[in-house]
Amino acid sequence: MTTRTGNALAAQPERSLRVEHLVKAYQPGKPVLNDISFEVRGQNSVAIIGPSGTGKSTLIRCVNKLIPPTSGAVFVSGENISRLSGRALRHARRKIGMVFQEFNLVERLTVMENVLCGRLGYVSVWQAWRRTYPQDDIDRAFALLESIGLADFVHQRADSLSGGQRQRVGIARAIMQEPHVLLADEPTSSLDPKTSVEIMEVLVQLSEAHQIPLIINIHDVELARRFTSRIIGLSQGGIVFDGPPAELSNDHLKTIYGGEAWLQ
């Protein structure tokens, strides 16, 4: 593993995510995800669409082992995550940014504290307790908040913000990790249509600006078409479509979601 990391540093490969033959079965013999394989490299945004309960959230959580996969492997920039545990897993998770449906901020902490939470994997417990982050982190946090229009809210508590603002803080927290891949789990589901579009813009912009591959779970097919360059359709635990939005036809949507009345 040391040699692999060494090589990776020497070669500076593209930031990437590769999922190989991923299977997750909560109950033996009844897989929620069945043999999922895909790869995302470089500056690329992918939407994962599919009906509720088809394992989209499970898939995303299997990537950073919040949910341990049953079998298969996940590689982030070439490093195999699935075998890791303990400290090695924590260090690998720093490379995986995550944005949540319900923002998952610490309500009683300020916006700045929440954004700096993205650095907790890099600073010691003692530094975290005393809030002595490296000046570099603080400067980046200020710049990031400025760029997403939250400069005036730095010292406000997270619970005083609106939904859209909270999700921006959640995105900033993920970007602070300097991740190699950014996972977003239904990032717009708790937001109104206008704010949803704004949040998607922020996500895509930041992932492009920082060259981070972006994987978004989303159930709004129109948003997926509009903002991503590739769509993966998931149905009954398997990939049934993988291609650019232009190729996603109504027939595909019928296969993914079933029925057709809703397409009228």
Add this chain to the structure above:
Amino acid sequence: MSGAEAFCRERPFKANWPVRCAWFAAILYALYAANYLDVSWARFVVGLGNGATFLAEMVPPDFSRWQLLIDNLIETVEIAIIASAFGVLFSLPIGLLAARNLLPSWVTWPARTFIALCRSFHPVIFAILFVKAVGFGPLAGILTLVFASIGFIGKLFAEAIEEISLKPVEALRASGAPFISVIIYAVLPQVLNRFIGFASYQFDANLRNSTMVGIVGAGGIGGTMFAAFQRFDYDFLAAILISIIGLVMLSEFISIRIKRVFQ
């Protein structure tokens, strides 16, 4: 079939004979027990008379031994403060270890057992044990109240942690934060003000209990109070009771102020 229909039309509130019998038995037992323990109206009336004499002898309160009183009160307050400080200090980690939503059962199980042990005895019993163990004096009182505090704050704190939202915990785990950092950032902010509430309530309770542990010789004003009782020194006793009331009211006032700061 027709039986089922008839059943439906029965009265909605059916007579529950087992429950009625249980009530009857309970009342019967209460009467028997009162008789057995010689609880009677006659004794109650005699007792009222004794109480009146007792109260009459308490007036006027005798504050002439105020120096002894002050010394005892200071010792009482010291017991309460030291016990609360250490009790709070220990109950923070123990409460954390007992939270079942954060830690595996092999950690929470011993912590919960320890808390249950701290809660299983009344402070007086702990005080007797510690007087036997470390001898008469305030140390026994302090140890007693430390354990009482751990039992109370530890349990409530663990329950407060079990009620938190786990969403921020998930987010920080996903970012690769060490476990202790997750606790500091995602758990403590959610429970800190409740913890301060429990701690100030426990300080209040410790103050009242520290006036009592002296009765079994564990330091504080309780010992002097008990001696005054036994010497029929009722006017001095009245002075002690009045100063305890004053002390508790003062602490109530201060704790309201403190809570306002942490709002």
